[in-house]
Amino acid sequence: MASDDPKPLVDVQHVSKLFDTTQGVTDRLFGREPNPVRAVDDVSLTINEGDIMGIAGESGCGKTTLGKLLVKLHEPTHGSIEFDGKDISDLSNEERSEFRQRVQMIFQDPFESLNPRMTVFQSVMEPLKINGIGDGYHDRRERVKEVLNDVGLSPAEAYLDEFPKELSGGERQRVAIARALIVNPDFIVCDEPVSMLDVSIRAGVLNLMKELQDEYGLTYVFISHDLSLIRYMCDRTAIMYLGDIIEQGPTQDVVMNPKHPYTEALFDAVPEIDPEAERHRANVTGEVPNPRNPPSGCRFHPRCANIIPPEDWTGSQDAFRRTFQFKRRVLHDDLDPEEATESVGRESPDAILERGLALELPEEHTLADESSRSVDPSVLDLPGDAERTLRDAAEKLLGGDREGAKAELEGEFVSICEREHPDMREAGSRITACHLYEEEETDRVVAPGTSD
Numbered sequence: 258m259a260s261d262d263p264k265p266l267v268d269v270q271h272v273s274k275l276f277d278t279t280q281g282v283t284d285r286l287f288g289r290e291p292n293p294v295r296a297v298d299d300v301s302l303t304i305n306e307g308d309i310m311g312i313a314g315e316s317g318c319g320k321t322t323l324g325k326l327l328v329k330l331h332e333p334t335h336g337s338i339e340f341d342g343k344d345i346s347d348l349s350n351e352e353r354s355e356f357r358q359r360v361q362m363i364f365q366d367p368f369e370s371l372n373p374r375m376t377v378f379q380s381v382m383e384p385l386k387i388n389g390i391g392d393g394y395h396d397r398r399e400r401v402k403e404v405l406n407d408v409g410l411s412p413a414e415a416y417l418d419e420f421p422k423e424l425s426g427g428e429r430q431r432v433a434i435a436r437a438l439i440v441n442p443d444f445i446v447c448d449e450p451v452s453m454l455d456v457s458i459r460a461g462v463l464n465l466m467k468e469l470q471d472e473y474g475l476t477y478v479f480i481s482h483d484l485s486l487i488r489y490m491c492d493r494t495a496i497m498y499l500g501d502i503i504e505q506g507p508t509q510d511v512v513m514n515p516k517h518p519y520t521e522a523l524f525d526a527v528p529e530i531d532p533e534a535e536r537h538r539a540n541v542t543g544e545v546p547n548p549r550n551p552p553s554g555c556r557f558h559p560r561c562a563n564i565i566p567p568e569d570w571t572g573s574q575d576a577f578r579r580t581f582q583f584k585r586r587v588l589h590d591d592l593d594p595e596e597a598t599e600s601v602g603r604e605s606p607d608a609i610l611e612r613g614l615a616l617e618l619p620e621e622h623t624l625a626d627e628s629s630r631s632v633d634p635s636v637l638d639l640p641g642d643a644e645r646t647l648r649d650a651a652e653k654l655l656g657g658d659r660e661g662a663k664a665e666l667e668g669e670f671v672s673i674c675e676r677e678h679p680d681m682r683e684a685g686s687r688i689t690a691c692h693l694y695e696e697e698e699t700d701r702v703v704a705p706g707t708s709d
């Protein structure tokens with residue numbers, strides 16, 4: 258349980274983890290710098306003693322890499338991680354073995370984390386042997402039985418000689434939990450601990466983990482893409498997007514009143530259990546970009562419904578968002594004039610405008626009766642000069658002059674969101690990285706052209 262007087266147990270400061278940092282053959286051939294995958298990028302996070310901290314985000318956002326950094330299964334490329342006041346990249350042999358005992362990880366797939374040739378007794382006892390804990394075979398056997406009972410594998414004697422393949426998924430994950438607990442750790446990172454289990458037994462395993470937190474005085478990190486699990490288990494939650502933490506705070510506040518547009522989109526996309534409940538429209542566009550080549554400024558800007566128009570924009574925010582999307586699609590060769598004219602049914606710059614200004618909503622964000630394939634520009638609050646620029650670009654596209662179309666749009670319609678990476682700022686009880694929030698203010702700043 259989180260305490261009223263929080264004491265930091267894990268302190269992550271500006272940690273990055275880059276993969277593939279060496280030059281490949283083609284890089285060497287063309288004299289190019291390596292282009293690493295920025296799995297975790299400049300993340301700062303504090304986990305207090307007794308916390309259950311959730312780390313959530315879509316797959317590939319870097320949450321598992323961050324979990325592995327916390328338990329020292331990866332070394333940071335930059336930055337520092339302190340555990341109980343000590344930098345974990347700078348441990349003596351003795352401190353390292355103490356760290357290995359105090360910090361454990363539970364993985365998604367219990368089948369993979371357990372050796373199929375070892376019995377339950379051998380698997381759970383092994384960490385005691387590795388850490389030199391226990392006074393001989395008898396003492397260790399008793400300790401194993403005690404922990405098996407604690408994780409609900411009772412009577413323990415019935416499980417000691419079983420092999421993983423003889424157990425159900427839930428039993429296997431309980432063995433993995435017992436294996437983590439046997440060394441009496443302080444901190445456990447749980448990476449999607451129930452996602453491989455049958456839905457009917459997930460709640461049982463999660464409730465067990467809550468009980469064990471009290472009994473063993475544990476601090477947990479739960480890594481999950483499952484937002485209902487995060488809601489159920491975690492006191493505090495950090496949301497990751499493309500290697501960045503973009504919002505963190507008390508789970509209740511992050512879930513019920515998210516500040517960052519990505520968090521809003523993430524939670525709004527979760528289908529309601531109650532079919533009568535109104536489903537919010539998250540309205541996020543496009544797919545997650547490649548982490549090898551993340552967008553400039555705010556990494557979420559190509560998909561963000563709230564992208565901020567420049568000061569001199571006189572139209573609506575919605576019109577700016579569509580204009581910006583049009584520009585990006587032309588610059589990234591993502592607006593095919595043939596496909597646009599075919600889908601709209603006539604060959605003219607208007608058809609390209611209609612298609613290019615329509616929002617590309619991913620399936621989970623599209624309402625059943627909604628058609629997002631084209632939009633009539635005349636219903637948008639689009640300034641005349643902007644429309645002329647878009648039309649000129651559309652004409653060039655139609656005439657097969659892609660480079661000319663790009664030149665029309667290059668340097669136009671630039672948002673602060675595209676230009677500057679937002680710092681983490683306080684926004685009420687949360688910390689969020691979004692230009693919509695100013696340093697000392699807690700409410701969203703109304704961007705020009707918005708009615709928010």
Ligand code: SF4
Nearest residue numbers: 555558561674691692
């Ligand atoms: S900084 Fe801009 S693009 Fe990023 S989340 Fe905030 S409003 Fe959206």
